[in-house]
Amino acid sequence: MNLDSQIPEGPLSEKWDNHRFSSKLVNPANKRKYRIIVVGSGLAGGSAAATLGELGYNVDCFCYQDSPRRAHSIAAQGGINGAKNYQNDGDSIHRLFYDTVKGGDFRSREANVYRLAQVSTNIIDQCVAQGVPFAREYGGLLANRSFGGAQVSRTFYARGQTGQQLLLGAYSALSRQIAAGSVKMHTRSEMLDMVTVDGHAKGIITRNLATGETKAWTADAVLLCTGGYGNVYYLSTNAIGCNVTATFRAHRKGAGFANPCFTQIHPTCIPVAGDHQSKLTLMSESLRNDGRVWVPKNSEDAGKNPNDIREDDRDYYLERKYPSFGNLAPRDISSRSAKEACDEGRGVGPGGRGVYLDFSDAISRLGEDAIRERYGNLFQMYERITGENAYQRPMRIYPAIHYTMGGLWVDYNLMTTIPGCFALGEANFSDHGANRLGASALMQGLSDGYFVIPYTIGDYLAKSGGGAISPDAPEVKEVMESVRQRVDQLVSASGKRSSRSYHKKLGQIMWEYAGMARNESGLGKAIGEIQDLREDFNKNLLVPGSGDNLNAELERAGRVRDFLDFGELLCRDALERNESCGGHFREEHQTKEGEATRDDENFAHAAVWEHKGDGKIPIRHTEELKYDNVKLAVRSYK
Amino acid sequence: MKLILKIWRQDGPQDEGDFEIHQIDQVSEDSSFLEMLDQLNEQLLGEGIEPILFDHDCREGICGTCSLTINGLPHGPENSTTTCQLHMRKFSDGDTITIEPFRARAFPVVRDLVVDRSAFDRITQAGGFITVRTGSAPDGNALPVPKDDSDLAMDAAACIGCGACVASCKNASAMLFTSAKAGHLNLLPQGKAEKDKRVLAMVSAMDGAGFGNCRNYGECSAACPKDISLDYIAKLNRDHAKAKIKKIFS
Numbered sequence: 055m056n057l058d059s060q061i062p063e064g065p066l067s068e069k070w071d072n073h074r075f076s077s078k079l080v081n082p083a084n085k086r087k088y089r090i091i092v093v094g095s096g097l098a099g100g101s102a103a104a105t106l107g108e109l110g111y112n113v114d115c116f117c118y119q120d121s122p123r124r125a126h127s128i129a130a131q132g133g134i135n136g137a138k139n140y141q142n143d144g145d146s147i148h149r150l151f152y153d154t155v156k157g158g159d160f161r162s163r164e165a166n167v168y169r170l171a172q173v174s175t176n177i178i179d180q181c182v183a184q185g186v187p188f189a190r191e192y193g194g195l196l197a198n199r200s201f202g203g204a205q206v207s208r209t210f211y212a213r214g215q216t217g218q219q220l221l222l223g224a225y226s227a228l229s230r231q232i233a234a235g236s237v238k239m240h241t242r243s244e245m246l247d248m249v250t251v252d253g254h255a256k257g258i259i260t261r262n263l264a265t266g267e268t269k270a271w272t273a274d275a276v277l278l279c280t281g282g283y284g285n286v287y288y289l290s291t292n293a294i295g296c297n298v299t300a301t302f303r304a305h306r307k308g309a310g311f312a313n314p315c316f317t318q319i320h321p322t323c324i325p326v327a328g329d330h331q332s333k334l335t336l337m338s339e340s341l342r343n344d345g346r347v348w349v350p351k352n353s354e355d356a357g358k359n360p361n362d363i364r365e366d367d368r369d370y371y372l373e374r375k376y377p378s379f380g381n382l383a384p385r386d387i388s389s390r391s392a393k394e395a396c397d398e399g400r401g402v403g404p405g406g407r408g409v410y411l412d413f414s415d416a417i418s419r420l421g422e423d424a425i426r427e428r429y430g431n432l433f434q435m436y437e438r439i440t441g442e443n444a445y446q447r448p449m450r451i452y453p454a455i456h457y458t459m460g461g462l463w464v465d466y467n468l469m470t471t472i473p474g475c476f477a478l479g480e481a482n483f484s485d486h487g488a489n490r491l492g493a494s495a496l497m498q499g500l501s502d503g504y505f506v507i508p509y510t511i512g513d514y515l516a517k518s519g520g521g522a523i524s525p526d527a528p529e530v531k532e533v534m535e536s537v538r539q540r541v542d543q544l545v546s547a548s549g550k551r552s553s554r555s556y557h558k559k560l561g562q563i564m565w566e567y568a569g570m571a572r573n574e575s576g577l578g579k580a581i582g583e584i585q586d587l588r589e590d591f592n593k594n595l596l597v598p599g600s601g602d603n604l605n606a607e608l609e610r611a612g613r614v615r616d617f618l619d620f621g622e623l624l625c626r627d628a629l630e631r632n633e634s635c636g637g638h639f640r641e642e643h644q645t646k647e648g649e650a651t652r653d654d655e656n657f658a659h660a661a662v663w664e665h666k667g668d669g670k671i672p673i674r675h676t677e678e679l680k681y682d683n684v685k686l687a688v689r690s691y692k
Numbered sequence: 693m694k695l696i697l698k699i700w701r702q703d704g705p706q707d708e709g710d711f712e713i714h715q716i717d718q719v720s721e722d723s724s725f726l727e728m729l730d731q732l733n734e735q736l737l738g739e740g741i742e743p744i745l746f747d748h749d750c751r752e753g754i755c756g757t758c759s760l761t762i763n764g765l766p767h768g769p770e771n772s773t774t775t776c777q778l779h780m781r782k783f784s785d786g787d788t789i790t791i792e793p794f795r796a797r798a799f800p801v802v803r804d805l806v807v808d809r810s811a812f813d814r815i816t817q818a819g820g821f822i823t824v825r826t827g828s829a830p831d832g833n834a835l836p837v838p839k840d841d842s843d844l845a846m847d848a849a850a851c852i853g854c855g856a857c858v859a860s861c862k863n864a865s866a867m868l869f870t871s872a873k874a875g876h877l878n879l880l881p882q883g884k885a886e887k888d889k890r891v892l893a894m895v896s897a898m899d900g901a902g903f904g905n906c907r908n909y910g911e912c913s914a915a916c917p918k919d920i921s922l923d924y925i926a927k928l929n930r931d932h933a934k935a936k937i938k939k940i941f942s
C-alpha cells in the first residue's frame with residue numbers, strides 16, 4: 055500500500071502556497087469535459103459540489119436524505135474556529151495550528167493542520183459573504199467566544215445553530231449551481247459500492263431509496279464526503295441515517311482506512327434515559343463557558359436533589375484537576391473525568407451515569423436573561439427531552455460518541471489510496487489526530503470543500519487526464535451485479551431478528567469494550583463477540599417487504615451489515631495501538647493520576663488498514679508522522 | 693402506557709391510502725414520539741406486518757426531516773417542537789393518536805407517512821442564495837451589520853424547511869417558508885444587491901410548485917417548530933410589491 059503523503063517541500067508556512075503554484079491547472083474549456091461524483095451534501099460535500107460546479111466541472115451530487123439541506127452537519131451547535139485574531143487576544147494561524155496538533159495529542163499530520171489553520175480565515179469571509187448570520191457585537195462586527203481546548207476566543211457562532219447556518223450557506227451555494235445546471239442533485243440516493251478500473255476510481259453504484267432502482271454512475275473522479283462512523287456504537291449524537299457504507303465499500307475496493315479507533319466522546323450530552331433510546335442528544339460544548347461541572351463529593355449524596363447539596367459537599371472536579379483550563383479542558387479529558395467520577399459511584403441521575411453542569415453561578419453573576427440569550431434554545435431542548443428546567447436545577451450530562459477522527463487515509467491532496475477517489479471532511483482521517491478540538495469539524499469540512507479540493511482535483515485531472523468510462527462497461531456491470539445480489543440477499547432474509555436488534559447489540563459491545571476506556575482482553579473479547587453476532591446476522595436476520603420501493607428495514611440491514619465488519623476493524627485497530635492517546639484510552643497506559651500516556655517511540659504514526667478479503671485478517675500499514683515544527687510534549691491542561 | 697394508534701398507510705404516490713389501527717403497550721413516557729414508532733415497528737415485524745415508513749434523521753429537531761400530522765396538528769400538540777423532540781409524557785395512558793402525513797398538493801406522498809418536499813428545494817434554487825464565488829469574499833469584518841438586523845436575519849434563517857407551515861395551512865401556502873428564506877437574505881447588506889430579483893424568482897417558483905395563496909390565517913406560524921414570525925410574510929409582500937413596481941417602471 056503506497057502511503058506517500060505528498061507533503062510539499064519548503065517551510066511549513068509556505069507549503070500550501072508552493073503546492074498551489076506547482077499544481078497543474080485545468081483550463082476552463084476543459085473543465086466542462088470532466089465529470090465528478092460527490093457523495094454526501096454536508097459541509098464538505100455541499101461546499102465541494104458547489105465550488106466545483108462553479109469552476110465549470112460537471113458534478114453529480116448524491117445524498118441519502120430527501121434534500122441536501124438535511125445532512126448531519128446541520129446539527130453542529132457550537133461554532134467554527136477561524137484564526138482571525140479579531141479579539142486581539144494573541145491568536146494567530148500558528149497558534150490555531152499548534153492548538154490543533156496538541157489537541158489531537160500529536161497524531162495528526164503537521165502540513166495538513168497548518169493548511170487548515172491558514173484557510174480558516176477565508177472560510178469565515180466566505181460564509182459572511184453568503185449571508186451566514188454569525189453573532190455580532192453592537193458595533194456590527196463579528197463576535198467570538200472561547201471553546202474547549204483553547205485559551206483564545208476564536209470561535210465564530212450563530213446562536214446554538216452554527217452548523218445549520220453554515221450548511222444552509224453551502225446549500226444555498228449548491229442550489230445556485232443546481233439552478234445553473236452545473237450540479238445535478240440526486241436525493242434519496244445511497245451509494246452502495248464503488249467502481250474501480252485498474253485500481254482507479256471510476257464511478258459508483260447507487261440505490262434510489264424511494265424506487266429501489268440500482269444505478270451506475272461513472273466519472274473522472276469520485277469524492278466521498280460521507281461523514282463519520284459514530285453510529286457503529288448504535289447510540290451516538292449522529293443522525294439515525296449516518297453510516298459507514300460508502301467509506302467502508304471504498305475500503306474494500308482498496309482504500310486504506312486510517313486510525314478507526316480514534317473516536318471522540320463528547321462530554322456534554324444528555325444522559326441515557328432508558329432502553330427505548332434511539333439516539334443521544336448533544337448539548338453544545340459552549341455551555342462549558344458558563345456552566346460548572348460537578349458531582350457530589352460523597353456517593354451517599356448522589357441521589358439527593360442537587361440544590362440541597364451544600365457547596366462544601368460538591369466536587370468541581372475539572373476545576374480541581376485542571377486549574378488553568380478548568381471546565382474548558384479538552385473533550386477527551388473531560389469525558390474521562392466524568393466516567394471516573396461515575397465509576398466511583400458519585401454519578402447522578404438514572405443508573406448513576408451523569409454529572410451536573412451547573413449554571414447557578416453564571417445566572418447570579420449575569421442574570422437569567424443573559425444566559426437565556428446565549429443558550430436559550432439549548433435549555434429549551436434539554437427541558438423537552440428530560441422534562442427538567444435547567445435554570446432552576448443543574449443539567450445532567452454524560453459523555454456520548456460524537457465524532458470520529460479516523461477515516462479513509464488521504465494524502466495532502468485529500469486523495470485516498472485509490473487514485474481518483476478523494477475523501478473530505480469527517481470521512482477522512484487527516485487533521486484531528488487522536489482528538490478533535492471543539493469548533494474544528496465545521497472548519498475542516500469547509501476547508502476541504504471550498505478551498506482544498508478545488509485545487510488538488512485540478513492537479514489530479516490535469517496530470518492523469520481523468521478518463522471516465524461508459525456506464526455500460528463490463529467493470530461497471532460486474533459491480534452492479536454484485537450490488538444487486540447483495541440487496542436481493544438482504545431482502546430475502548426471513549429469519550427472526552430485526553436489523554435494529556443487531557445494531558443495538560453491536561453498539562453495546564462497542565461501548566462496553568471500545569468506548570471511553572479500552573484494554574487488551576476486552577478488545578479481544580469484542581472481536582469474538584462481533585464475529586458471533588455477524589454469523590447470527592447472516593442466519594437469522596429478518597427483512598420484510600421488497601427491494602422495489604421505500605424500505606427502511608432493508609436500508610438499515612445493509613448499513614448494519616457493514617457496521618458489523620467495520621466494528622471489528624475498529625477493535626482490531628484499538629488493540630494494535632498499544633498506547634493511550636487522545637480519545638483512545640488504553641487502560642494499560644496511564645499515569646498514576648489516570649492521565650493518558652503516549653508512546654511516541656512506537657506509535658507516532660497513522661495506522662492504515664488494508665482490506666484483504668472477507669474472513670481474512672486485514673494488514674496494518676503505517677505512515678510515520680514527522681514533527682518538525684512542534685515539540686512532542688505531554689499534553690498538559692493543568 | 694398503552695395507546696391506540698390510527699396510522700395512515702399508503703403504498704405509493706398513485707395508490708389510495710387508508711388508516712390502519714394498532715395497539716401498543718409499555719410505552720415509556722421518556723420515549724420520543726419517533727421512538728414510540730420504532731417500538732411499534734419492532735412489534736409489527738414480529739406480527740409479520742410491514743413496518744410503517746416515516747421520515748426522520750437527526751432526531752434533535754434541526755434537520756427538518758421528520759414530519760407527521762399528529763391528531764390534526766403538524767408536529768403534534770407541543771408548541772415550538774418538532775415531532776422528533778415531542779416526548780410521550782405529553783400524552784396519557786389510553787389515548788388514541790391519529791397519525792397522518794403532511795398533506796398538501798405540492799407534497800405528494802411517497803409511501804405511508806413519507807412525503808416529497810422537493811418543491812422547497814426548487815424555491816431555494818430559484819433565488820434563495822447570495823451570488824458569491826468561492827474565494828472572492830472580502831474580509832468578514834469589512835461590512836458591519838447592525839446587530840438588530842443580524843438578529844432578525846437569524847430569526848428567519850432558523851427555518852428548518854420541514855413544511856409544517858404548508859401542512860397546517862388550509863390553502864397549503866408556502867409563504868412562511870419562502871418569506872423566511874427571502875427575509876433572511878434581504879435583511880442583510882450582503883443580500884441587498886439581488887433583493888428584487890430574488891423576491892420575484894422565489895415567489896414565482898413557489899406559485900409554480902402548486903402551493904396555494906396566503907390569506908393571513910396565521911396557522912403556519914403557530915405550527916412552526918422554530919416560531920418563524922408572520923412579520924416575514926408581510927415583509928415579503930412588501931418587497932415583492934416594490935420589486936414588481938420597479939420592474940414595471942424600469
